[in-house]
Amino acid sequence: MISPDVENIEAVRAKVVSLIIECPTADNHNDCPLHAQRQRSFSDKFEWLKALPEADLQNIYLTHCECMKSKMYRA
Numbered sequence: 001m002i003s004p005d006v007e008n009i010e011a012v013r014a015k016v017v018s019l020i021i022e023c024p025t026a027d028n029h030n031d032c033p034l035h036a037q038r039q040r041s042f043s044d045k046f047e048w049l050k051a052l053p054e055a056d057l058q059n060i061y062l063t064h065c066e067c068m069k070s071k072m073y074r075a
Contacts (some may be wrong), residue, residue, distance in 0.1 A: 013062045022043045024034055025071060032067070033060050033073050 020037045022028075028038055037045055052060075 004071055009057065012057055013049070015064075016049065016057055016061055017046075019060075020049060062073070 005045065014035075018024075020034055022038065023032065023034070028035055037048060049057075
């Protein structure tokens with residue numbers, strides 16, 4: 001089941017934009033689905049994001065939320 005936070009795909013896309021720039025915890029762990037994307041050039045990051053299917057975008061955001069919960073941060 002998709003959480004209410006993920007229902008509005010444009011809101012999720014906006015959140016992922018900030019996440020591909022930097023992890024809010026400044027960790028950028030290797031197991032993060034955005035780890036490799038953060039190493040890319042600015043324009044490459046956004047080209048990747050534009051091509052990302054909605055389901056993948058939602059999964060990335062949900063993974064981020066779970067990671068923040070596990071670290072006791074608010075997503």
